[in-house]
Amino acid sequence: MPASVVFPTANPRSTQWCARSLIPILSRRMGSERMKEAARIVGMPWRLAHPKQRDIAKRAVDLAVATTCLVVLLPVYALVALAVLLDSGAPITFAQERVGLRGRPFRMFKFRSMVANAEQETGPVWAATNDARVTRVGAFLRRTHLDELPQFWNVLRGEMSVVGPRPERPIFVAKLDKEIPGFARRCHVKPGITGLAQVRNGYTQSTRAARRKFRYDLHYIRNYCFILDLKIMARTLRVLANDENAR
Numbered sequence: 001m002p003a004s005v006v007f008p009t010a011n012p013r014s015t016q017w018c019a020r021s022l023i024p025i026l027s028r029r030m031g032s033e034r035m036k037e038a039a040r041i042v043g044m045p046w047r048l049a050h051p052k053q054r055d056i057a058k059r060a061v062d063l064a065v066a067t068t069c070l071v072v073l074l075p076v077y078a079l080v081a082l083a084v085l086l087d088s089g090a091p092i093t094f095a096q097e098r099v100g101l102r103g104r105p106f107r108m109f110k111f112r113s114m115v116a117n118a119e120q121e122t123g124p125v126w127a128a129t130n131d132a133r134v135t136r137v138g139a140f141l142r143r144t145h146l147d148e149l150p151q152f153w154n155v156l157r158g159e160m161s162v163v164g165p166r167p168e169r170p171i172f173v174a175k176l177d178k179e180i181p182g183f184a185r186r187c188h189v190k191p192g193i194t195g196l197a198q199v200r201n202g203y204t205q206s207t208r209a210a211r212r213k214f215r216y217d218l219h220y221i222r223n224y225c226f227i228l229d230l231k232i233m234a235r236t237l238r239v240l241a242n243d244e245n246a247r
Helices: 036-040 051-072 074-088 136-144 151-156 170-179 183-188 196-201 207-223 226-239
Strands: 093-099 105-111 161-163 192-194
Touching (some): 051 074, 051 151, 051 161, 051 226, 074 136, 093 170, 105 151, 161 226, 170 183, 170 207, 192 226, 196 207, 196 226
Parallel strands (some): 161 192
């Protein structure tokens, strides 16, 4: 992690690599200011003192969750694939280049929710509310986020994590890094299928929304741990059916 990133401190008596409290999901000090009492506290939280073990544990959870979802949700995958095929034909899935850990590009998989070659005339653009390119089945997939299910394969491949900042396309990363100082720091951890910014701010896509979501991403990067990931996963289940910000 870069030297400019300030980590909040934890109770010195605690050796657990977990967030400060189970509830709420965010602490009152979500900002980047260092706590005044930090200099008086001796020692570091387990998650910061042992980053390698923390990352190994996170990878183990990713593998367990991704494998379970791919197996248990296999009938759902089949139904979604059939629905896409009957509604708008092939291809059923599509792969799009995204920016991953340390800025490395990878191909992220999704069930196709737009017409084929949707960007042939427009070029790379963010999806909008009531986007004319979205198919009938695609609108349902986006509202329920079922179009994201193939990304568990990206998790198995090690390109993504279950929880982390959402991966952006290279063209948007370059654009946002110019408009939002430090935006590329999101790439200091693996991108995720869900994340703190998504459960707190939805899946809206615009420069203004990216600026708000970046604050949550930085908070996650400073504090990510097993318990925080569990809290985000639990909160994700509550917002899956909320189509207010679906794209």
